[in-house]
Amino acid sequence: MVRAYPYLLLPHVLSSRNRARRRERGDFTRGLLFVAVGIVVCAALFQGSFWLTGHLEDYAELGDFLLRMGLSWLFLTFLSFLAFSGVVTALSTFFLAEDLRLLLVAPVATRRIFHARFLRTVVQASWMVVIFLVPVLMGVGRAKCAGVAFYATALITIVPFSIIPVAAGTAATLLLVNTCPARRARDILMLMGLLFAASLVIVLRFIRPEQLLRVESLPDLTAFFATLQSPITPLLPSFWAGETLFASLQGGRDLLHAGALWTTALASVVAVRAASERWYFSGYSRSQEAPKARFTRFRALDVVARALPLSIVRRQLLIKDLKIFLRDVSQWSQLLLLLALVLLYLYNFRVLDLSRIPYMSGFLKNIYAFINLGMAGFVMATVAVRFAFPAVSAEGASFWIIRTSPITLHDFLWSKFWTALAPMLMLTEVLTITANEFLGVDPFLKVVTALAIVFMSFAMVGLAVGLGARYPRFGADTSQVAGSYGGVAFMMQAVLFVIVMIVALGWPSSVYLQQQLRGWPLSFSQESLMALCFLGAAALSLAIWIASMRSGVSALERMGD
Amino acid sequence: MIAIHDLVKRYGAFTAVDEVSLEVMPGEIHGFLGPNGAGKTTTLRMIAGLLKPSSGRILVNGHDLATHPEDAKMSLGFIPDRPFIYEKLTAGEFLTFHGGLYGLGEPGIGERVREMLEMFELGKWEGELVESFSHGMKQRLVMCAAFLHRPRAVVVDEPMVGLDPRGARLIKDVFRKMSARGVGILMSTHTLEVAQEMCDRISIILKGRIIACGTVAEIRAMGEGDDDQLTSVFLKLTGGSGLQEIDEIV
Numbered sequence: 001m002v003r004a005y006p007y008l009l010l011p012h013v014l015s016s017r018n019r020a021r022r023r024e025r026g027d028f029t030r031g032l033l034f035v036a037v038g039i040v041v042c043a044a045l046f047q048g049s050f051w052l053t054g055h056l057e058d059y060a061e062l063g064d065f066l067l068r069m070g071l072s073w074l075f076l077t078f079l080s081f082l083a084f085s086g087v088v089t090a091l092s093t094f095f096l097a098e099d100l101r102l103l104l105v106a107p108v109a110t111r112r113i114f115h116a117r118f119l120r121t122v123v124q125a126s127w128m129v130v131i132f133l134v135p136v137l138m139g140v141g142r143a144k145c146a147g148v149a150f151y152a153t154a155l156i157t158i159v160p161f162s163i164i165p166v167a168a169g170t171a172a173t174l175l176l177v178n179t180c181p182a183r184r185a186r187d188i189l190m191l192m193g194l195l196f197a198a199s200l201v202i203v204l205r206f207i208r209p210e211q212l213l214r215v216e217s218l219p220d221l222t223a224f225f226a227t228l229q230s231p232i233t234p235l236l237p238s239f240w241a242g243e244t245l246f247a248s249l250q251g252g253r254d255l256l257h258a259g260a261l262w263t264t265a266l267a268s269v270v271a272v273r274a275a276s277e278r279w280y281f282s283g284y285s286r287s288q289e290a291p292k293a294r295f296t297r298f299r300a301l302d303v304v305a306r307a308l309p310l311s312i313v314r315r316q317l318l319i320k321d322l323k324i325f326l327r328d329v330s331q332w333s334q335l336l337l338l339l340a341l342v343l344l345y346l347y348n349f350r351v352l353d354l355s356r357i358p359y360m361s362g363f364l365k366n367i368y369a370f371i372n373l374g375m376a377g378f379v380m381a382t383v384a385v386r387f388a389f390p391a392v393s394a395e396g397a398s399f400w401i402i403r404t405s406p407i408t409l410h411d412f413l414w415s416k417f418w419t420a421l422a423p424m425l426m427l428t429e430v431l432t433i434t435a436n437e438f439l440g441v442d443p444f445l446k447v448v449t450a451l452a453i454v455f456m457s458f459a460m461v462g463l464a465v466g467l468g469a470r471y472p473r474f475g476a477d478t479s480q481v482a483g484s485y486g487g488v489a490f491m492m493q494a495v496l497f498v499i500v501m502i503v504a505l506g507w508p509s510s511v512y513l514q515q516q517l518r519g520w521p522l523s524f525s526q527e528s529l530m531a532l533c534f535l536g537a538a539a540l541s542l543a544i545w546i547a548s549m550r551s552g553v554s555a556l557e558r559m560g561d
Numbered sequence: 562m563i564a565i566h567d568l569v570k571r572y573g574a575f576t577a578v579d580e581v582s583l584e585v586m587p588g589e590i591h592g593f594l595g596p597n598g599a600g601k602t603t604t605l606r607m608i609a610g611l612l613k614p615s616s617g618r619i620l621v622n623g624h625d626l627a628t629h630p631e632d633a634k635m636s637l638g639f640i641p642d643r644p645f646i647y648e649k650l651t652a653g654e655f656l657t658f659h660g661g662l663y664g665l666g667e668p669g670i671g672e673r674v675r676e677m678l679e680m681f682e683l684g685k686w687e688g689e690l691v692e693s694f695s696h697g698m699k700q701r702l703v704m705c706a707a708f709l710h711r712p713r714a715v716v717v718d719e720p721m722v723g724l725d726p727r728g729a730r731l732i733k734d735v736f737r738k739m740s741a742r743g744v745g746i747l748m749s750t751h752t753l754e755v756a757q758e759m760c761d762r763i764s765i766i767l768k769g770r771i772i773a774c775g776t777v778a779e780i781r782a783m784g785e786g787d788d789d790q791l792t793s794v795f796l797k798l799t800g801g802s803g804l805q806e807i808d809e810i811v
Contacts, residue, residue, distance in 0.1 A: 011658055015649035018690060098645045105609045106662035107634040285613035288606075 008103065008116035030488050042135040049139030057143065067140070068246045074136065075238035078129045079165050085125040086169020087176075093121045094170070094280070095177055095287040104284065114276045118269070121170060126162035133158060137245070144249050153248040157258065160265035161241045167268035174275055177283035237261060298323055313407045317415040324394070338383065342427070345375065346434055366513055369441040370506050373449045376428045377498035380460050381491060383427065388420035388464035389490050390481035392556070393472045409556040417465045417549060425457040442516075445509055448534075452505055455541035459497060459548075464490055466548030470555040497544065504537040562587045562714040562745030563608060563637075568617035570603050570769075577603045579769035581617070585714065585745040590736060592760035593749040596799050600769040601749040602642060605718050608747070609639040622713045635663065638707035642718040644699060648692040652683060652702055655691060656709060663710035677705040682731060696723040704732065714745040721752050733759060753791040763791075767799050 052070075056063035094100075094117050103113060137154045140146075233239060240257035247254035305319045326332060392413070395402060402412050432453050436446050471486025481487060508530035515522050522530070563585040570578040578600045585591040595601050606612045608619055610630055619626040622636035646655055656674040660666070665673065678684045681701040691699065700723055707715055720736075721729050736759060740746055750756055756763055756777075763780050765773040773780055783794055 007661055010661075011647045011650055011655075014654050014658075015647055018649045018651070018654075022690070099647065101611060101641065101645045102659075103662070104611055105634060105637070105639040106659075107631040107664075108662055109631055282613050285611075288612060 006116065006119075008108070008112065009120065011099065012120070027485075030483070030485060033488060038131070042131070045132065046135040046139040046142075049136045050143045051139075053140045053143035064250075067249075068242065071140075071246055072239055072242035074133075075161065075241040076236065078133065079161075079236065079238040082126055082129055082162060082165035083169050083172075085129075086121065086166035087173050088169075089121045089125040090117075090166070090170040090173040091177070093117045093124065094173065094276075095284055100284065104281075110277050110280055111273065114273050114280065118167075118170065118272070122163055122166045125166050125169070129162065130158060140249070146249055147251075150245070150248045153253075153258070154245060157241050157244050157261060160261040161237055163265040164237045164261070164268055167265070167272045171268075171272050171275060174272070174279055174283055177287055178279050237264060298326060301326075313411060314415050314418075317412065318419055321391075321394075321416070321419050338379075342379070342431055345431070346438065366441055366445055366509075368439055369436055369445045369449055370502055370509070372432060372435045372439070373452060373505070374498060374502050376432045376453060377456055377460075377501065378495070379431065380424060380428050380456060381494035381498065383424060384420070384460050384464035384494065385482050385487050385491055386478070388416075388424070388461050389468040389487055390473075390478040391416040391420060391465055392469045392552075393474055393476065393481040394478060396474050399474055410553045413465060413469055413549065413553050413556060417461060420465060421457060421461045424461055425454065428453050428457060442513060444512060444516075448505060448509055452501060452537065455538050456498070456501060459541035459544040460494055462545035462548045463493060463497070466550075466552030467493075469552030497540075500540065501537055504533050504540070508533040562589075562622060563716070563747055564620040565604075565608065566618045566620075568604065568607060568619065569615045570600075570607060570612065571615045576769055578607070578614075581766065581769070581771055583764050583771065583774065585747045587713070587743045587745050588740050589761045590740050590746045590748060590759050592756035592763040593747060593766065594751075594753070594756055594763055594795060595749075595766035599766045599799075601766055602718055604766070605639075605716050605747070605749055606641075608716050609637070609641075610634055635710075636713040638710070638712035638715040640703055640707045640715065640717040640720060642722065644703040646691045646699055646702060649690060651688050651690055652678060652694075652705075653687040655702065656705055659706040660709050665710055673709060674705075677709055680735065681705050697725055697728050700724060701728060701731070704735070708735070708739065712744065714747070715739065717746060717748040719749060719751065721750065721755055729755075753795055757791045765795065765798055773798055 053067060056067050059066070133154075138151075141150045141154070144150075237260075240260045243257040244254045244261065247257075301319060301322055305315050305322075308315065308318075310318065392399075402409075429450065432449050433446070436449060467486050467490045468481075471484060471489070473481045473484050473486075476484065511526055511530060512522065515526070565584075566582050568578055568581040569576065581600070581604055583591070583593075593601055593605070603612060607614050608621070608626070610626060610633070614627075619633070621633040624633035624636065626633040647658075650658070653674055656677065657670055660670045660673065675684065675687065678687050681704055683698065683701055683705065686694070686698065691702065694702065700720075704720075707717075717736075720732055724732060733755070736746055736748070740761075748756075748760070760777060762774070762776050764771050765780070773783060775783075777791070781791065781794055783798065
């Protein structure tokens with residue numbers, strides 16, 4: 001009896017059901033938080049697209065033109081995201097998933113495995129895009145008072161639109177795995193994808209959309225639109241999707257482009273399935289080969305570590321942590337995206353034209369200094385939850401080596417702390433100092449924020465490493481660790497800490513600036529209160545740092561009880 | 562039951578398995594011995610259909626694995642050295658799913674699952690999630706899955722690793738019963754006592770090549786000594802004990 005391919009998806013369905021039935025600690029809180037954040041994001045997207053479409057309505061034909069172009073851009077962005085996501089997901093579902101070892105020894109035809117895996121790839125790669133698209137399209141539909149036909153068209157557009165890039169991504173993966181081993185291919189893809197994402201973000205920013213808001217740049221608008229239109233080509237599925245939906249919004253039907261979407265989707269599935277039947281098994285077989293560390297020995301790291309004034313234990317822990325981090329492309333490549341975002345962030349400050357508001361510019365600059373501090377704090381929290389929090393969990397099944405070695409868990413955890421602190425402090429200090437320099441904020445604030453970053457880095461990294469030791473997940477990968485109960489708890493505490501720090505530093509700084517603006521000297525009571533606030537902020541940071549680390553060490557020591 | 566002819570597996574310039582041929586007859590327990598990295602697991606994974614041979618032919622129950630993979634796999638059970646089991650499924654759900662892959666369904670699958678779980682002493686764990694199982698229990702569950710569809714041949718990679726003496730005894734009994742029913746078993750192991758006790762014939766592989774094949778008595782005779790244990794023969798055939806070097810290092 002040959003079962004239909006959805007049978008192969010049964011373990012995932014049953015696993016999800018069992019996971020829901022037997023909840024782990026923190027599952028409910030995490031679920032609630034994600035749902036709440038999801039609802040807020042979806043509501044914001046709906047409201048944003050509703051507001052924007054409503055305003056475009058005021059400009060008659062120009063508004064329609066902009067809406068049409070906007071839809072094409074929206075789908076173009078999602079198309080590139082889906083293609084990349086398709087490649088990465090296909091690599092995992094078709095070649096690296098553990099359960100393939102079970103399925104491939106069973107008498108299951110390659111065609112059935114392909115169908116099951118492809119369906120899973122499409123769902124896994126596109127669910128996020130769909131979740132973002134739905135509220136956006138609902139907002140557009142609502143603003144244009146569209147009927148049921150528009151929503152039905154949206155549904156039949158999104159399905160083939162998701163399938164085409166994922167099929168292309170799967171084909172690219174098949175080709176890549178057959179030319180180089182899957183484990184190396186994953187590294188290459190991860191790197192390429194992140195470079196692509198980073199460059200996309202930078203290119204979009206450098207188009208400088210803010211010039212739309214400037215009356216004096218009106219003559220440049222034609223060139224601006226020409227730039228915007230250049231990547232929109234009628235040969236891409238994103239254009240077909242945009243056109244189909246735009247026609248539906250106008251009350252018509254664009255069967256040509258809808259037909260193009262569906263026929264291309266079906267043809268691409270048939271083509272990838274044929275390719276899979278021919279090359280899948282040889283690709284899977286190649287994917288079993290392990291990568292070699294030939295190019296990633298990092299001898300220089302050994303030399304540098306030897307020069308540092310560290311004990312042998314700490315030196316070896318540092319070398320081990322850094323080499324493992326640098327050899328795992330999926331880890332460090334995320335820093336590239338972060339770097340791109342940081343560059344954009346600084347660029348935004350560079351082009352920020354506060355002189356357009358002459359009476360407020362001095363005041364605004366100093367307000368921005370605190371917004372900048374808050375942003376640096378959030379960047380710090382994000383980096384910490386992704387890299388410092390999983391530091392203990394990253395030991396994984398190898399943690400027994402640490403436990404059975406003649407080193408204290410205190411030394412072990414503090415080694416993790418210093419390894420994470422150095423890059424974190426450097427990143428956020430550079431970010432804050434450069435942004436403040438671009439803004440030209442008051443020298444007093446420059447010193448306050450630079451010092452605040454030092455204290456915040458110690459507290460945040462201490463909190464992340466300490467909580468990571470209290471809630472380790474040795475069996476999970478780092479992204480799962482970041483999303484675990486402990487990770488969510490860290491993010492909440494970190495955000496709260498940043499807010500408290502901004503309030504504690506913002507109030508005395510504003511007193512100082514107001515007095516300076518008026519040309520009045522500070523009174524003794526004002527000076528005392530300011531000192532109290534600054535000392536309080538410093539004491540809070542130090543307390544969080546030390547208490548978290550101590551609590552982490554004792555949690556590790558209790559682990560064997 | 563299992564026949565492999567001139568099997569070769571190359572990774573770039575490195576040949577992991579080199580012109581290996583062997584045959585496992587119905588009801589035979591065939592030991593597959595060799596030092597670490599000799600090519601045992603690679604050979605077994607090719608027979609199971611997880612690795613594509615560079616050249617050579619694999620027949621399972623008369624079906625060519627390359628041309629009729631589904632028919633060949635239908636007759637085969639595979640017990641890997643590092644088994645994968647869906648951690649969030651219960652033992653019963655996992656076996657029912659596994660049976661479904663081999664075409665087993667209602668009526669009868671529930672009873673067959675319980676029968677196998679009882680045989681491997683996992684009956685009372687049927688409704689428990691696999692993630693709560695010890696290594697030995699997982700190993701026994703994978704064996705339940707391998708024998709569930711009544712295969713004609715079974716390929717086993719290191720069956721005794723992680724099993725307690727009771728578990729090891731259980732597995733030996735099950736293998737003997739299965740071979741008595743005509744199931745051909747190809748078993749790789751490092752435990753020479755197990756090979757000596759259970760195997761009808763033994764093949765020894767070294768650097769990807771079969772260097773010796775025969776019954777336990779025939780292999781023992783190759784040692785040219787009066788030692789009745791396989792260990793000394795194995796060490797002699799695979800390159801000495803290295804005791805002198807150890808002595809020098811220590």
